[in-house]
Amino acid sequence: MIKKNFLRNTGTFLxxxxxxxxxxxxxxxxPFFVGMYLTFTxxxxxxxxxxxxxxxxxxxxxxxxxxxxxxxxTLKYVFFTVLIANGFAFFIALLLTSGGRGEQWLRTGFxxxxxxxxxxxxxxxxxxxxxxxxxxxQKYGWSLFQTSWLTSTNTAFWALVIATAWQLIGYLMIIxxxxxxxxxxxxxxxxxxxxxxxxxxxxxxxxxxxxxxxxICVFISLSRSxxxxxxxxxxxxxxxxxxxxxxxxxxxxxxxxxxxxxVGQAEAVVLFAVVAIIALTQSYLLKRLEVES
Amino acid sequence: MDTHRRxxxxxxxxxxLLLLVFLTPFLMIIMNSFKTTQQFVENPLSFPKNLKFExxxxxxxxxxxLSSFLNSMIITVVSVLLILFFSAMTxxxxxxxxxxxxxxxxxxxxxxxxxxFQVIMIPLVMLYGNMDLLDMKTTLFFMYLGFGVPFxxxxxxxxxxxxxxxxxxxxxxxxxxxxxxxxxIVLPLLKPVFVTLMVLDVLWIWNDYLLPSLVLLSPSxxxxxxxxxxxxxxxxxxxxxxxxGLIMTIIPVLILYLFLQKHIIKGITEGALK
Numbered sequence: 292m293i294k295k296n297f298l299r300n301t302g303t304f305l306x307x308x309x310x311x312x313x314x315x316x317x318x319x320x321x322p323f324f325v326g327m328y329l330t331f332t333x334x335x336x337x338x339x340x341x342x343x344x345x346x347x348x349x350x351x352x353x354x355x356x357x358x359x360x361x362x363x364x365t366l367k368y369v370f371f372t373v374l375i376a377n378g379f380a381f382f383i384a385l386l387l388t389s390g391g392r393g394e395q396w397l398r399t400g401f402x403x404x405x406x407x408x409x410x411x412x413x414x415x416x417x418x419x420x421x422x423x424x425x426x427x428x429q430k431y432g433w434s435l436f437q438t439s440w441l442t443s444t445n446t447a448f449w450a451l452v453i454a455t456a457w458q459l460i461g462y463l464m465i466i467x468x469x470x471x472x473x474x475x476x477x478x479x480x481x482x483x484x485x486x487x488x489x490x491x492x493x494x495x496x497x498x499x500x501x502x503x504x505x506x507i508c509v510f511i512s513l514s515r516s517x518x519x520x521x522x523x524x525x526x527x528x529x530x531x532x533x534x535x536x537x538x539x540x541x542x543x544x545x546x547x548x549x550x551x552x553x554v555g556q557a558e559a560v561v562l563f564a565v566v567a568i569i570a571l572t573q574s575y576l577l578k579r580l581e582v583e584s
Numbered sequence: 585m586d587t588h589r590r591x592x593x594x595x596x597x598x599x600x601l602l603l604l605v606f607l608t609p610f611l612m613i614i615m616n617s618f619k620t621t622q623q624f625v626e627n628p629l630s631f632p633k634n635l636k637f638e639x640x641x642x643x644x645x646x647x648x649x650l651s652s653f654l655n656s657m658i659i660t661v662v663s664v665l666l667i668l669f670f671s672a673m674t675x676x677x678x679x680x681x682x683x684x685x686x687x688x689x690x691x692x693x694x695x696x697x698x699x700x701f702q703v704i705m706i707p708l709v710m711l712y713g714n715m716d717l718l719d720m721k722t723t724l725f726f727m728y729l730g731f732g733v734p735f736x737x738x739x740x741x742x743x744x745x746x747x748x749x750x751x752x753x754x755x756x757x758x759x760x761x762x763x764x765x766x767x768x769i770v771l772p773l774l775k776p777v778f779v780t781l782m783v784l785d786v787l788w789i790w791n792d793y794l795l796p797s798l799v800l801l802s803p804s805x806x807x808x809x810x811x812x813x814x815x816x817x818x819x820x821x822x823x824x825x826x827x828x829g830l831i832m833t834i835i836p837v838l839i840l841y842l843f844l845q846k847h848i849i850k851g852i853t854e855g856a857l858k
Contacts, residue, residue: 406834
């Protein structure tokens with residue numbers, strides 16, 4: 292009887308779980324562990340034999356000034372992207388939750404950039420930064436735009452930030468709107484009866500009550516911008532002179548162009564650790580500001 | 585009251601203006617895709633004198649639009665169907681059978697959702713390359729299934745937990761099998777989850793660049809993001825057809841968006857808040 296049950300249960304397990312669990316293990320679990328192992332070897336496409344080399348790859352990563360420089364560049368890029376995208380998204384969402392007519396349309400409109408992928412997005416902004424804005428700069432004498440922003444490191448950095456934030460704003464806006472709708476109306480009414488100004492209401496009532504939405508939005512924008520690849524590839528292609536390569540761009544190059552799988556994988560693990568530490572710290576710190584309504 | 589209404593009209597006008605500025609990048613590209621490259625370089629802000637579709641024809645040929653569109657279509661449709669179908673079944677398994685192994689795998693799936701693709705991609709390409717499985721659509725379907733299953737199972741799990749077992753019980757008493765009960769009673773209840781998940785997965789897979797760029801190597805296999813990349817890196821100075829190419833890549837998702845707008849926004853909210 293027990294044996295029959297066991298057989299039937301195994302059958303159920305395989306029918307209902309077999310294909311998806313198999314794919315999950317073959318695509319995520321095994322590559323993950325192989326990848327961890329890979330970071331301790333000198334595996335190289337050209338040399339057939341693989342030797343265990345301990346922490347040498349990680350030491351190489353932390354001594355690689357180029358990679359560390361790009362990691363720092365990535366951090367700056369993430370910081371400004373998260374700040375700008377969340378700031379704009381928060382205020383647009385605030386303007387779009389009063390229940391007025393046409394709000395549905397406006398939300399739909401602001402969300403549109405999220406329909407396109409990073410490659411199309413990058414080329415769209417490349418055309419703007421390299422052709423349209425310099426034309427306007429020269430015609431109207433705006434010195435800021437007279438040369439293409441993509442030809443110098445500093446301006447190319449802002450070009451990356453703007454293009455990424457442009458897409459993120461609409462996405463985060465949706466989440467902020469959902470967060471604002473969770474603020475109870477009686478609390479808002481009480482604030483208005485007490486004569487609180489609009490600014491005070493936002494600062495003292497709405498902001499503390501939407502901390503969960505802020506945590507989610509900062510988390511999403513952090514992890515998405517840390518892992519940016521497509522926009523980087525299409526907008527600046529790492530240029531000028533490899534000065535705007537974000538971490539993922541570097542890892543892809545290292546692994547698939549220079550064929551240094553071990554070091555590339557160690558860099559990916561380091562990047563993951565950085566993202567995880569920053570993302571967890573921010574949600575821990577922000578959550579302490581949370582209040583009950 | 586009157587000033588309040590006037591205030592909100594002013595606010596709405598300002599918001600529409602802001603939206604217009606926000607969407608200027610799209611408008612610029614649309615406007616200039618109907619001009620010649622010469623006209624575009626001379627004045628990118630002028631309106632096109634007449635609607636010329638030559639750029640579209642040239643982009644269509646140069647980026648192999650039909651073939652890459654079909655590739656993108658097949659890859660998206662098959663992968664999304666696989667993810668939806670198998671995630672629903674596994675979500676059901678994990679809710680209804682309280683086995684230790686189920687709990688372990690479910691936990692592993694949840695944990696894996698925190699892993700970025702970057703940590704997986706190098707060993708993934710290495711392993712599947714060693715087995716000579718790259719450059720095949722089937723491999724890509726399988727990989728998307730693997731990457732899509734954790735979030736899919738998680739979403740279905742959350743929903744099926746709320747489906748009362750009594751609904752299935754009577755079917756079992758009448759001698760219906762597990763599988764039949766699942767298809768006849770549980771599956772129809774999952775419709776809203778299917779729509780949400782479908783929307784999220786379609787946007788992800790349709791626009792994905794990195795994974796297909798590593799797996800699909802031959803030109804005949806290229807998806808739309810891949811051929812957009814190729815087109816731009818090889819015709820970098822002829823802007824007019826490039827812009828037409830961008831518009832053509834955007835149009836399919838835009839159509840989907842117009843139809844499923846509400847579901848997309850709902851899906852994003854639910855997906856993020858979980």
